[in-house]
Amino acid sequence: MSFSQLGIEPALCTTIAQHNIITPTEIQQRAIPPILQGQDVLAAAQTGTGKTAAFGLPIIQHLLHESADAARDVPRALVLVPTRELAQQVYDNLSDYAAGTQIKLAVLYGGTSLKPQTQVLAAGVDIVIATPGRLLDHLFQRHTSLREIRWLVLDEADRMLDMGFMPDIQRILKRLPEQRQTLFFSATFESRIKSLAYRMLNEPLEIQVSTANKTADTVTQMVYPVDKRRKRELLSYLIGSRNWQQALVFVKTRETTDALVKELKLDGIKAAAISGDKSQGARQKALDDFKSGKVRALVATDVAARGIDIDELPVVINYELPFKAEDYVHRIGRTGRAGHDGLAVSLMSRDEEPLLKAVETLLDSRLPQEWLVGFEPSVYEPEANDSRGGRNSRSAEKRKLKAKLKIHQNRGKNSRR
Template structure:
């Protein structure tokens, strides 16, 4: 199947072709057609499955084909996302997809001064990407009105819950028009998210991508059984032996991420850490350096890593095992994308054996021990 077979219009097809997007991913194949028909979508998919295009392309097409397109600049589509990094990533994707459509978009998020964001809003936008806190702030200041919204995307709903944004979302929902299309995406569906989805979706089309089949099988995975105090030396040894261009290391805690970055810097391995205690500018600078290969190793916590979308990421290292098995799949899914090979290494201390057992049960495979 091609994007043309999904009945996308020429301006979108031209932009996709120039960027090398040729074959729709499974979630794009399943979601785009019903979304083009203005159906609500319940999407179960993780970062890296192509879900941004799955919800963005139908919205862009519907706005472009609307007879009032370009005549009155009101916010007609709202994409709500939990983190600044993911918001920026989605806005970057919109910039690619809307190249030949004339549709305007902008992104707003906290942690930076609002002046530039307010100026963009005053110039008029069709699609707004936002994090909940800054959106509520600008609504309260009357810089944002949601009365004209026709399409509402709630992205990474489970992460919204994890980060404590559920109350902000419940404050925002009554501000949206009753008649609208809602596209709801979440990597997991705990009971609270299931309840939320039922309250805001109308007869949705359910689209599900199994992460264990779509991601795990395409990545080489190995495990190292190691005592906790020895993890640092093992990481340094592996990074010195393997000259991978880009390595993403996951730490369970913010303090741990900083300690790992300090240890690597001491031995001359270029690295930076990103987590919630870093300023927005510091986090964005670290991401930019990593994507441009100026920084070889990026150490991240799970929340900070949301929104990291790099086509050619050579390796993911789980320095600490995650508490939730699904998070392992989300982590390693950041490598091995776009037809490239990828490797995932996991360090397992004795007190992490139960977490490893949960991961192997979820993925249906026993991780091979590295030589």
């Protein structure tokens, strides 16, 4: 199937072909025709499935059909996204699709000055891509209006709810005309997502091309049990000994990103951090250096990594397992894209075993584990705030771990025979 068979006009097909977009993905095949027909859509699709083209191409085509003298003092299409990185990525993609046309775009997000964005809006735009908070800043200061919005897109709606954007979204919805086409994209169809969607959409077509508990067949997964205090040492060893030139490393908190980068640099590994408390300029530089190969390890939080799109990323490392099992799927979905092979490595300390169980329950499968020689977990690894039951419980833990150690040692002997 081709994009022209889906209803995309020849000029747009030629433009996107210049960016190697030739064969439609599943979400594009199923979403483009109904969007062209003006139908509301509720779609479940993971990051990296081609969502931006699925909603972007029909909107651009509709705009091209409008008269050249149509009012352009206010935007006619609005795309809401949860993070600055995703906003920039969507803007870049839509700009590529609209190349050679008179369609104007603006991207609005925090961490940068309002003034340049205000000037772009004042010059007239057709499509606005924005994070909710920054869009409200412009609306409150009357830099733009949503009175002519005909197409509303919520991209990664589940993430916007996770990040507490629901009040901002409700404020924005009150400023939108009731007569509009709404396109709702989420990684999951969980109850809270559907509840929100059906308050916003009019008899939507439901499309589901992937599920929250599915990982790509092209991604090889491995878990390395290790003492917490030796995680950084193991991370540096893996990156160095396996010659990984590009590894995206996930941690739980912003504080950990900078601390880990410092340690990696001391080990001779070029690293950079990307987290929510950094300026947009610093985040973009870190990402650009990582993409260009100047940096081998990019350390990121889940929130900061939204919108990171790197072709053929070879390795994702869970330095810390996520609190939410669904985030594991989002993380490792950064590798193994477009048919390329990928590797997802998790460094697991003993206190993270329940988090691994949650991931395995979600995936409905056991993840392979391997003890690396020289980094085997201790028989008992004390925690800083360990208040568990005294000598008897510690003895029980020791017996269990000694049994595990014996099993692994026997496996090693058998494999060498």
